[in-house]
Amino acid sequence: MAPASGSALVADPDVRWMTSVITRLAADDFAGRRIGTAGGRVAAEYLADRLRALGAQASFDRFGVPTAVREVYATPRLALSGSGPLTFRRDFCEHLASADAPAMRSGPIVAIDAANADGAWVVDSAWSAERVSAAADAGAIGVLVPRGTDSAGWMPKMIVGPTPGPLPVLAVRTAIHDALARDRSVVAEAAVPLRTVDVSGANVIGVFRDGAVGATSLLLTAHFDGVGDDPDQRFPAACDNAAGVAAVMESARLLHRSLPSDVGLAVALLDGEEAGARGSANYARQVRHGTYVINLDGAAQLADAAHVEAGGPAEPLLLALDAAARQIGVRLLPRAMPSDNRRFAAAGIPAIGIGMGMPGYQTPMETPDRVDAETLDKAVRLVVATASSLVDGPIV
Amino acid sequence: MTETKIEVGGFSGDPMDALNPPAATGGCCGGAPSDAAGQTSTCCGTAAEATAEGSCCGSAAKADAVASGAGCCG
Numbered sequence: 001m002a003p004a005s006g007s008a009l010v011a012d013p014d015v016r017w018m019t020s021v022i023t024r025l026a027a028d029d030f031a032g033r034r035i036g037t038a039g040g041r042v043a044a045e046y047l048a049d050r051l052r053a054l055g056a057q058a059s060f061d062r063f064g065v066p067t068a069v070r071e072v073y074a075t076p077r078l079a080l081s082g083s084g085p086l087t088f089r090r091d092f093c094e095h096l097a098s099a100d101a102p103a104m105r106s107g108p109i110v111a112i113d114a115a116n117a118d119g120a121w122v123v124d125s126a127w128s129a130e131r132v133s134a135a136a137d138a139g140a141i142g143v144l145v146p147r148g149t150d151s152a153g154w155m156p157k158m159i160v161g162p163t164p165g166p167l168p169v170l171a172v173r174t175a176i177h178d179a180l181a182r183d184r185s186v187v188a189e190a191a192v193p194l195r196t197v198d199v200s201g202a203n204v205i206g207v208f209r210d211g212a213v214g215a216t217s218l219l220l221t222a223h224f225d226g227v228g229d230d231p232d233q234r235f236p237a238a239c240d241n242a243a244g245v246a247a248v249m250e251s252a253r254l255l256h257r258s259l260p261s262d263v264g265l266a267v268a269l270l271d272g273e274e275a276g277a278r279g280s281a282n283y284a285r286q287v288r289h290g291t292y293v294i295n296l297d298g299a300a301q302l303a304d305a306a307h308v309e310a311g312g313p314a315e316p317l318l319l320a321l322d323a324a325a326r327q328i329g330v331r332l333l334p335r336a337m338p339s340d341n342r343r344f345a346a347a348g349i350p351a352i353g354i355g356m357g358m359p360g361y362q363t364p365m366e367t368p369d370r371v372d373a374e375t376l377d378k379a380v381r382l383v384v385a386t387a388s389s390l391v392d393g394p395i396v
Numbered sequence: 397m398t399e400t401k402i403e404v405g406g407f408s409g410d411p412m413d414a415l416n417p418p419a420a421t422g423g424c425c426g427g428a429p430s431d432a433a434g435q436t437s438t439c440c441g442t443a444a445e446a447t448a449e450g451s452c453c454g455s456a457a458k459a460d461a462v463a464s465g466a467g468c469c470g
Contacts (some may be wrong), residue, residue: 308407310414318411326406334407334417352414 011254013380015373018246021050023368025224025245026236033237034159034228035065035081035272035279036199043224046271047204047245054253056267063282064200069159069275070096074193075232077104078170080180081187089155089233089363092172094194095127095145096161101168108190109180121188123181129165136166142190144180147171154363157227157235160275164278168192169319185188199305201225201271203279206249208256211264217291218255218387219266221280221340222248223273227362238368239300239358245269247299247376251383258384263391264291270340280340284347290316292390293351295341299379300371301357306330306382309337311345317352317390324385329380 024030024046031039048058078092079085086092110120112131118139123132127145135143149155155171170190172180180186204224211217222244226237236242252267259265272278280295287293294317306325310318325332341353356379360366448465 307417308414309417312417315412318414322406322411326404329405330406331405332411332414334409334414336417 011257013250013254013377015376018243018250018376018380019368019371019373021246021249022238022242022371024104025242026238026366026368027067028234031083032228032235033224034069035201035224035225035275036069036197037228039228040201040225041273043169044202044204044269044270044271047224048206050249051204051206051267051269054206054208054249054282055256056208056252058204058206061203061205061279061283062200062285063279064274065198065272065275065278068196069199070161071159071195071197071228072193072230073195074102075230076170076190076192076194078172078188086172086176089157089230090149090169090173091176092151093147093155093157094192095169095171096158097127097129097132097163097165098169098192098194099164099167100193100195101142102191102193104189104191106187107141107169108189109144109184109186111181111184121190123177125181129162132165132167132169140167142168142170142188142192144170144172144177144188146174146177148174150361150363152360152363153371154360154365156362157230158274158362159227164196165394167332190395199275202274203271203283204269205283206252206267208252208265208267209261209263212262214290215262216391217264217266217288218259218390219268219287219293220248220252220297220383221268221270221289221293221344223270223279223297225271225274225279227274230349233364235362235364235369237362238371239298239366240361241273241297241358242368243299243371243376244296244379247379247383248296251380251387254380255387258388259391266330273340274280277340277343282351284343287344287347287349291349293341293344293349294386295337295339295344295351296356296379296381296383297337297339297341297353297354297376298355298358301359302330302372302375302378303357304331305333307335307337308332308352309340309341309353310350311342311349312350314345314350314352317350317386320351320390321327321354321382321386323389324382327385328378328381329377354379
């Protein structure tokens with residue numbers, strides 16, 4: 001077999017450049033890059049500039065989000081008699097089905113099946129829309145449900161959930177919740193400033209070259225949005241997914257120099273993934289037949305293996321990925337990757353989602369220093385080798 | 397003499413298994429590592445479930461996730 005034209009990288013991945021992109025995306029003025037925020041918009045502008053500097057034609061693909069996003073607009077508070085105020089996102093956090101309740105509500109704690117819940121905070125073992133409604137009918141002032149934490153003691157933040165109900169709902173750290181379920185003499189006082197906002201977003205598209213008619217095209221994707229900062233807490237989103245964005249852009253830079261000229265090459269930096277993969281849902285409708293999608297979500301800390309999910313007619317892509325991973329020495333594991341790749345696959349486009357780690361996932365601990373340089377390097381090598389193998393056949 | 401080939405990369409089994417991988421055990425869109433949100437979430441479910449829902453998450457897995465307070469994606 002003849003050596004493939006993409007059998008070797010034209011240059012080593014530029015880890016220093018990728019790190020600079022990640023650090024910029026995680027900066028204070030981008031405010032965690034939530035869809036529909038000023039921080040998200042300036043991040044998109046920044047990325048379009050970077051793509052232009054790499055030689056791509058950059059544009060924005062704008063879209064609305066039918067799913068309402070929940071926004072914490074002031075720090076929620078919860079205090080218990082005898083123990084004082086608890087810490088937001090470590091001891092408790094908003095439940096996404098909570099009503100907006102900015103004023104403090106004070107009352108005794110009772111069980112969900114208590115005979116009299118009037119004026120009380122109700123302790124329930126899990127959230128249920130029906131039980132919250134019943135508690136509201138019984139005069140309860142709020143609901144407390146249990147929640148675990150990550151290994152560092154944080155409750156990861158999310159921004160889209162079920163339809164808000166009639167009462168404020170707080171998720172309380174399991175150990176505290178268990179204690180409350182046993183000791184009914186406690187009085188709780190809490191406020192949950194959590195509103196629903198309509199948002200629109202913008203994918204950043206960078207076209208490096210159009211493919212020849214009938215030729216293969218590659219679309220490299222990564223979402224750049226995050227869950228956004230809290231009023232008093234930064235969520236830098238360096239791992240999920242500034243790292244993926246940087247790796248995809250660097251991969252495109254290298255592929256632009258190595259792929260045959262008739263092969264199409266574009267990058268889509270997607271918005272609204274954290275709001276339900278809305279950016280990819282919009283853009284998938286515009287992707288032309290003959291395009292293969294490689295989505296990277298998490299490229300910050302490769303552990304034992306990269307996780308891979310494929311969809312659509314992706315058999316050639318999977319074979320190319322497998323060959324590339326063998327060449328580079330990256331183990332692959334079939335695992336659910338519920339990310340933007342699913343939107344492309346659902347549109348009938350061959351797509352793979354690759355995950356290579358997200359330390360500090362959706363907590364304030366997702367800082368640039370947690371992005372592992374070796375993982376970035378491997379992610380780029382894997383994407384480039386996969387693309388090359390797909391276009392030219394297995395690398396020899 | 398038999399040579400033992402040690403695989404250091406790629407899938408250990410059939411690459412096509414990635415077309416129908418096991419359900420997510422943690423996190424949401426974006427696939428959190430198992431030691432992050434995994435304690436509280438079984439979010440998103442399988443790709444087939446999500447596709448059937450026109451979403452990136454399966455509704456049953458999503459219901460489980462929000463019940464545990466984790467929330468979920470679209």
